[in-house]
Amino acid sequence: MNNDFAQDVRQGLSSKPKYLKSKYFYDAEGDKLFQKIMGLSEYYLTDCEFEIIQQHREKLLQAFSPSGKPFLLGELGAGDGLKTKLLLKYFHSRQANFTYLPNDISENVLNILKEDLSGDLPGLRVRPYPGDYFEALDRMNQSEKEAKAILFLGSTIGNFLCSDAIAFLGKINQCLNPSDQLLIGFDLKKDPRVILKAYNDPSGITARFNLNLLKRINRELEGEFEPDNFYHYPIYNPLNGETRSFLISRMAQRVKIKALNAVYHFKMGEAISMEISQKYDLDMIHDLAGKSGFSVQSNYFDNRHYFVDSLWIKK
Numbered sequence: 677m678n679n680d681f682a683q684d685v686r687q688g689l690s691s692k693p694k695y696l697k698s699k700y701f702y703d704a705e706g707d708k709l710f711q712k713i714m715g716l717s718e719y720y721l722t723d724c725e726f727e728i729i730q731q732h733r734e735k736l737l738q739a740f741s742p743s744g745k746p747f748l749l750g751e752l753g754a755g756d757g758l759k760t761k762l763l764l765k766y767f768h769s770r771q772a773n774f775t776y777l778p779n780d781i782s783e784n785v786l787n788i789l790k791e792d793l794s795g796d797l798p799g800l801r802v803r804p805y806p807g808d809y810f811e812a813l814d815r816m817n818q819s820e821k822e823a824k825a826i827l828f829l830g831s832t833i834g835n836f837l838c839s840d841a842i843a844f845l846g847k848i849n850q851c852l853n854p855s856d857q858l859l860i861g862f863d864l865k866k867d868p869r870v871i872l873k874a875y876n877d878p879s880g881i882t883a884r885f886n887l888n889l890l891k892r893i894n895r896e897l898e899g900e901f902e903p904d905n906f907y908h909y910p911i912y913n914p915l916n917g918e919t920r921s922f923l924i925s926r927m928a929q930r931v932k933i934k935a936l937n938a939v940y941h942f943k944m945g946e947a948i949s950m951e952i953s954q955k956y957d958l959d960m961i962h963d964l965a966g967k968s969g970f971s972v973q974s975n976y977f978d979n980r981h982y983f984v985d986s987l988w989i990k991k
Contacts, residue, residue: 682897682935688948689933689940695949696889698835703892709885716881718873721831721863724983725759732976732985733766739974739987740825740857746773748820751827752809752848754778757789759829761796768797775801777820779812813851825857829985834863834954837918838964841954845968849990858970858988862956866982868912871955875910875919883908886921886950898934905929909947917955922947961986 681700688695702710714722729736741747749767751760757778767774776793780786786804793802805812816824826848833841848858875882886908893899906923913919925942932939956964958975961984965972970988977984 678896685893685897685933686936686938689938693947693949694940694942698951700892701885701889701951703888703896706885706888706892709881709888712881713877713885716874716877716879718877720870720874720980720982722759724978724980725829725831725861725985726762727978728976728983728985729759729762731978733763735974735976736763736859736987737767737770737772741772741774744773746822748777748816748822748824749774749827750777750779750805750813750816750824751829752779752812753828753830753832754780754789755785757793760827761793764793764797764800768800775803775820775822777803777805777816777824779805779807779809781806781808810847810851813848817851817853823856824852825859826852827859829859829861831861831863831953831983833860834956835952836954837952838954838960841964842967845964845970849969852990854990856990857973858990860986860988862961862984862986863953864982864984865914865917865955865957868914870982871912871919872910875912875921875953876908882910882921886923889950890923893933897936900932900934902929906948912955917957917960919953919955920949921951921953922949924948958984 684697684700688697713719740749754760764776778786778789783806786806790802790804793800805815836844887903887906890901890903890906894901905926907926908921909924910919910921925944925946928944929942930939931942962972965988969991971991973987973989975984975986
């Protein structure tokens with residue numbers, strides 16, 4: 677049994693209001709469903725960032741390596757490196773003098789990524805840094821001497837409330853050297869109907885993705901959730917840019933979780949908070965950069981201005 681998972685489920689379902697942590701979406705089944713989500717036409721975020729990287733890769737190389745100086749390209753939460761490979765291939769083709777430093781919590785994922793890159797881009801220098809973000813950045817600072825450009829793509833920062841994002845990015849800032857750079861992805865405020873479709877696709881894959889967390893509790897903690905007794909419900913607040921996803925109980929019910937030796941009661945219409953996805957505008961991005969110890973160097977947009985990769989430098 678995953679003790680952290682068990683403890684977090686106990687804490688979340690015992691709270692008022694109830695919640696579950698979105699980081700637990702990603703088991704084997706959740707990973708498959710999220711891959712399907714990224715392929716949906718409604719889920720614009722992935723295509724937008726691909727477009728940005730493709731269109732602005734030359735400008736990014738110039739920003740990371742003015743006058744061709746050597747640099748380190750780090751990446752937090754690299755995963756399979758799908759989007760980053762576009763940059764790596766371009767930088768490699770231009771014979772840029774850099775070393776790629778991918779980070780992920782999964783050492784196995786990093787080993788697969790390194791092997792893939794050795795086949796696709798012979799001669800590319802790759803030094804993986806397994807572990808959490810801050811542990812990896814600390815070790816990079818101790819081991820690496822050249823200037824760093826750190827990638828934090830995919831609008832991952834949107835999983836934090838604004839106040840929490842300031843604290844998180846402030847910790848990243850403390851792990852960097854002066855003049856190190858951070859390229860960070862933000863999903864922008866836009867037509868609320870476009871945003872809601874991205875989190876509530878007509879084919880129901882996003883709903884299955886959220887409900888899979890109940891199935892994971894059943895599988896790993898001997899839970900007795902009936903997923904059909906809940907439905908997926910997202911909302912978007914255009915005033916503050918918060919998108920939130922909930923699972924709503926269709927009826928009054930009780931759910932036993934044997935591994936926790938606990939029973940949880942739900943009222944009809946009661947919500948479990950599942951995820952937050954914060955949307956930003958440019959004023960919010962500049963404010964966030966300043967409060968976390970950075971200044972904004974450049975912003976790179978897709979053609980529709982749905983998304984931005986914002987390049988920051990440590991003050």
